[in-house]
Amino acid sequence: MGKIKTALPKGRMMEPVLDILKKGGLIEPDFGVDVSSRELVFEDEKSGNTFLLAKPKDVPAYVEHGAADIGITGKDVIREHGKELYELLDLKIGSCRLVLAVPESSGITELKEIPEHCRIATSYPRITRQFFENRGIQVEIIKLYGSVELAPLVELSDFIVDITSTGTTLKENNLIPIAEIMSSSARLVVNSVSYRTRYERITDLINQIDNIGEED
Amino acid sequence: MSKNILNAPEGMKSYLPKEALKFYEIRDRISRVFQNWGYEPVITPVLEYYESLLTGMEQNTQKEFYKLIDYDGNILSLRPEMTAPIARTVVNRREELSLPLRLSYFAPVFRYDNPQEGKNREIFQMGLEFIGGNSFGDAEAIITAIEAIKSTGIEKFKLDLNHIGFLEGIVEELPLKGLQEKKLKEYLGRKDFVGLRNYLDNIGLKQKEIIAQLPLLRGGIDILNKADDLASTEASRKAVEKLKDIYEYLESYKVEDYVNFDFSLIRGLNYYTGMIFEGFTENLGYTICGGGRYDNLIEQYGGQKTPAVGFALGIQRIALALDYKGTSSIDGVVLLTEKTSSQALKLARRLHRKDYNIIIEENNRSRDELIKLAHQKNAAKIISIRETKSQKEAAEIEVLDTNSETAEKVVLKEGWEKKVWGK
Numbered sequence: 001m002g003k004i005k006t007a008l009p010k011g012r013m014m015e016p017v018l019d020i021l022k023k024g025g026l027i028e029p030d031f032g033v034d035v036s037s038r039e040l041v042f043e044d045e046k047s048g049n050t051f052l053l054a055k056p057k058d059v060p061a062y063v064e065h066g067a068a069d070i071g072i073t074g075k076d077v078i079r080e081h082g083k084e085l086y087e088l089l090d091l092k093i094g095s096c097r098l099v100l101a102v103p104e105s106s107g108i109t110e111l112k113e114i115p116e117h118c119r120i121a122t123s124y125p126r127i128t129r130q131f132f133e134n135r136g137i138q139v140e141i142i143k144l145y146g147s148v149e150l151a152p153l154v155e156l157s158d159f160i161v162d163i164t165s166t167g168t169t170l171k172e173n174n175l176i177p178i179a180e181i182m183s184s185s186a187r188l189v190v191n192s193v194s195y196r197t198r199y200e201r202i203t204d205l206i207n208q209i210d211n212i213g214e215e216d
Numbered sequence: 217m218s219k220n221i222l223n224a225p226e227g228m229k230s231y232l233p234k235e236a237l238k239f240y241e242i243r244d245r246i247s248r249v250f251q252n253w254g255y256e257p258v259i260t261p262v263l264e265y266y267e268s269l270l271t272g273m274e275q276n277t278q279k280e281f282y283k284l285i286d287y288d289g290n291i292l293s294l295r296p297e298m299t300a301p302i303a304r305t306v307v308n309r310r311e312e313l314s315l316p317l318r319l320s321y322f323a324p325v326f327r328y329d330n331p332q333e334g335k336n337r338e339i340f341q342m343g344l345e346f347i348g349g350n351s352f353g354d355a356e357a358i359i360t361a362i363e364a365i366k367s368t369g370i371e372k373f374k375l376d377l378n379h380i381g382f383l384e385g386i387v388e389e390l391p392l393k394g395l396q397e398k399k400l401k402e403y404l405g406r407k408d409f410v411g412l413r414n415y416l417d418n419i420g421l422k423q424k425e426i427i428a429q430l431p432l433l434r435g436g437i438d439i440l441n442k443a444d445d446l447a448s449t450e451a452s453r454k455a456v457e458k459l460k461d462i463y464e465y466l467e468s469y470k471v472e473d474y475v476n477f478d479f480s481l482i483r484g485l486n487y488y489t490g491m492i493f494e495g496f497t498e499n500l501g502y503t504i505c506g507g508g509r510y511d512n513l514i515e516q517y518g519g520q521k522t523p524a525v526g527f528a529l530g531i532q533r534i535a536l537a538l539d540y541k542g543t544s545s546i547d548g549v550v551l552l553t554e555k556t557s558s559q560a561l562k563l564a565r566r567l568h569r570k571d572y573n574i575i576i577e578e579n580n581r582s583r584d585e586l587i588k589l590a591h592q593k594n595a596a597k598i599i600s601i602r603e604t605k606s607q608k609e610a611a612e613i614e615v616l617d618t619n620s621e622t623a624e625k626v627v628l629k630e631g632w633e634k635k636v637w638g639k
Contacts, residue, residue, distance in 0.1 A: 066501020075410075086407035187410060193496040193503065195407065196376060196476070199434060 003048045004194075004201060007063055007071035009056035013094045013186055017072050020091055024209040027051075060085055060189065069194035070202065076163055076184040080124050086195050089188040089206050096165040096184050098124060099177035100131075103152045103159075111135075111179045114159070121151035122161035131161075131181050149173040227329065227337025237544060238535050239340060243322055245367040246342050246529065253360050255320035255344045260301040262324070266291040269300050272487035272513045280327045294326035299487070299510065299526055302345050307519035315348030315522065322531075336532055343507070343528030347514065353525045354458070354491045354509060355465035361505055361527050362471045365495060370537050373497040373504070375474055376434075378481035379459050380488055380508075382443065385452030386426055404430060405482030433479035437463060437472075443479055455490075462491060487513045493527070500537045505529040547572045547637060548597040549590055551579040556601035563601065563613070563628075570633060583616075590618040597636060 004026065008017060021027045028046045042051045054062055059073035060083040071085075076098050078085060100120075102108045114137060121142045122128045132139045142157050149169060151157040161181060164170050170177060188209070190202055224230060231239065266283060282294040295301050298321050306313060322342045329335045344360060346353050358375060365373050383404070387397050396419060403412035409431055416424035426446060433443055440456055440463070447453045459477060466472040475493075483492045483506060492508030507527020514522040550564045560576070567574045575593060577586075579600060590598055598616040602625070615636055616623045626632055 064501065066499070084406075086409075087411065088407070088409050090410045090413075190407075191501050192407070193498075193501050196374065196434075196478070196496055197498045203432070 003050070004070060004198060004205075005050050005052065005068045007052045007054045007059045007068035007073075009059055009071075009073050009186075010053050011056060013056065013072070013074075014053075016093045017091070017186065020093070020209055020212065023212045024205050026205055057081075063189050063191050066191045066193060068191070069198055070188060070190045070205075072186055072188055074163075074184045075187050076124065076127070076182065078187060078189060079182065079184075080126050082126060084192060085189040086192055087187050087189050088195075088202075089209060091186040091188060091209070094184075094186040096163045097177075098127065098161065098163050098181040098184060099170075100179040100181060101149075101160050101162065101164075101170050101175040101177045104174045104176055106158070109176075109178060114139075118159060119157040120159050120161055121148050121157035123148060124161055127181060128161045149175055225337070227335060233544065234541065235535070238538070238540070239531055241540070242368050242531055242534055242538070243342060245369075246364045247320075247322070249360060249364045249367045250320040250342075250344055252363075253318070253344075253356070255318040255360075258302060258305065258319040258321055260295070260298070260305055260321075260323070262294060262326075263292045264295055264301055264304070266293040268304055269293050269295060271300060271304070272510075272516045273300065280329060282326050282328050295323075296327045297325050298323055298341060298343060298528060299345060299513070302526075303347075303510075303513045303519075303524070304517050306347055307514060307517040310519060316350070317347040318344065319347070320344040340531040341528040342531055343505075343526060345524060345526035347524040348522050349525065351461070352465060353523065355462050355469075357507060357525045357527055358462065358466065358475065358491075358493060359469050359471055361493070361495060361507065361529070362474045364529060365497075365505065365534070368534055368538060369540060370497050370504075370534065373474065373495060374476055375493045375495045375505075376476050376478040376481050377459060377462070377491065377493045378478055379455035379491050380482070381455030381458070381490060382447065382452045382479055383430070383482075385447065385449040385455060386430075388449055388451060390421065390427075392421075400427065401482055404480045405484070407431065407480065430480045434476065436476060439477045439479075443477070458491065483508060487516075491525070495529075497537045500533065502530075502533050502536075504533045504537065543594055545573055546575055546590075546593040546595040548599055549575045549577050549586070549593075549595050551577055551586075551598065551600040553579045553601075555603055559601045563599070567633065572633065572637070587616075587618050587621060 006026065008014060018027065022029050026049055027044055031044050040053050052062060052068055056073045057077050059071040060078055060081040062068040063071040063085055064083040072091065074094060078087060100111065108114065116138050117140060119140045119142060120128060121144050123144055123146065125141050125143045128141055142151065144151060148160045148162040151160055152175065153173060160175065163184065164177065167177065188206070195202060266281065269281065280296055284292050286292055302319060306317060320343065325339050325341050327337055327339065329337060346356060349356065358377070361375065383401070387400065392400070399415060403415055413428065416427060429446060433439055440460055444453065444456045447456055463472060466475060481492060481494060483494070487510045488508040489511040490509035493506065494503045495505040496503045505527055509525040511521070511523045514520070514524060550560050552560045564574050564576055575595065577589070581589070586598055596618055598618060600614050602612045602614055611628055613626050613628060614623050615626050626636060
């Protein structure tokens with residue numbers, strides 16, 4: 001009882017997430033995940049907890065279907081997937097913003113100058129569609145899987161919707177953010193049934209992590 | 217060839233015997249429990265008028281309806297659940313019915329869910345509606361749900377109980393404007409505690425502590441006392457009181473170990489008026505049942521205000537949680553040859569009448585192939601008629617045991633079947 005399967009996001013969020021989970025008592029302090037290895041499933045022998053290494057965008061699927069009890073991924077990803085997940089905690093790491101960015105040369109500085117039927121490249125089609133639908137602007141969305149800032153350079157799209165944390169990549173490609181669609185950070189999500197069957201273990205974990213935040 | 221010729225519509229599938237038999241087994245077990253409690257089956261149309269199904273339902277669930285238009289221009293819809301069609305039926309046919317009504321169903325319902333992997337759009341539901349019942353009704357629904365789940369063989373499961381009056385009572389006191397109440401409930405219902413905290417900060421609600429406490433109000437009977445301490449209005453106190461009463465009934469029936477209380481539980485449908493519950497089992501990431509009290513729905517269909525309570529179980533999900541295999545129980549194969557066909561059919565007739573499950577096959581296979589076929593159907597015996605001179609009925613048969621692969625002659629005299637099958 002009380003053993004927990006966690007879906008961890010591969011990539012830049014991994015290290016800070018592991019730190020938080022160690023402080024939260026889910027992982028023993030000396031436990032290390034060899035990020036470079038090809039292993040995708042790890043077991044912490046002392047606690048018996050297991051960890052799956054998944055792409056951040058896949059974390060919601062593992063958790064929704066109960067393949068993992070809990071998972072950690074960005075709010076942007078959770079929103080984009082629209083999965084039925086319980087979002088219990090903001091880990092306050094991996095902060096970034098999802099923005100609408102336009103090429104400097106377009107001369108556009110405000111959302112209301114965006115023309116109807118323009119083309120927008122993004123790897124967040126669902127959020128992008130909702131954003132423009134709510135404002136009554138009809139746009140054509142082109143879904144890309146990465147390097148979205150390339151699209152306006154080669155005239156695949158007029159504008160882009162993408163995440164940015166420091167703004168450097170946008171600047172390097174002469175793109176200017178003109179509207180923030182949402183701000184995001186890493187969230188702890190829980191499967192709706194695991195939340196109940198492992199309620200005590202999970203609320204313990206959350207309280208411990210929450211307390212770390214307050215001590216800092 | 218168009219690709220859709222071979223495909224089932226998204227979210228739907230054909231179930232082959234292995235799965236179908238499992239569903240039937242689950243259905244039979246649950247039916248027995250429903251019968252034990254005096255519930256009688258009801259059948260309603262798969263299609264209903266769209267406007268009828270919308271009665272008592274929230275706007276945001278409308279996207280989940282399969283809709284079609286008939287040749288007169290009416291909008292029809294595949295039922296997304298059974299409570300509304302049954303409520304409609306009860307009001308429509310009230311002269312033929314007398315309260316209290318205990319109705320049960322086994323029925324497919326259809327939901328055009330967002331295309332998420334692994335979600336069925338055709339859902340086999342079993343459930344019951346107790347209409348015009350007494351104050352024991354809440355407990356009756358919960359107990360029958362527990363007994364039904366137990367009957368399927370699932371052992372580790374729990375129901376989470378709540379009473380929507382508790383939250384209503386709390387919200388009643390808060391200075392909420394416009395859509396704020398709905399928003400709060402949405403965050404709670406989705407257990408989006410991050411969103412909830414941010415939202416409470418945003419609207420600058422002073423009494424946010426009490427709302428922030430709600431997610432923590434989950435647990436066994438002790439949690440009812442904590443809830444009682446938090447309850448500041450008559451409505452909230454009454455809700456806790458009602459849950460205590462229900463718990464006492466559950467204790468008397470000795471099923472109290474199967475329930476927890478969760479004061480942030482909210483169900484998707486908004487016709488509920490009192491106690492609500494959801495059930496789940498370990499190692500399955502989905503809920504397996506849900507239900508609650510809906511005292512206004514009958515009235516919304518134009519009937520008299522009638523108390524009612526019900527629940528539904530998801531048969532596919534229950535099947536996922538169980539590992540027993542659906543098997544057909546064939547007792548034997550009777551072989552036909554050109555010369556013995558009449559005698560073989562008479563023999564088969566006799567066995568069918570005595571309730572043996574007998575397959576009839578032409579004898580055009582090798583012995584090994586026959587045994588293989590029998591094994592596939594779990595048939596223990598293969599029977600062939602021994603040719604005799606001009607007799608109308610077979611006097612002697614050869615019985616091949618498919619496990620030992622040995623054959624023996626059997627003379628057809630009184631009681632021979634018992635000798636062959638041991639039953």
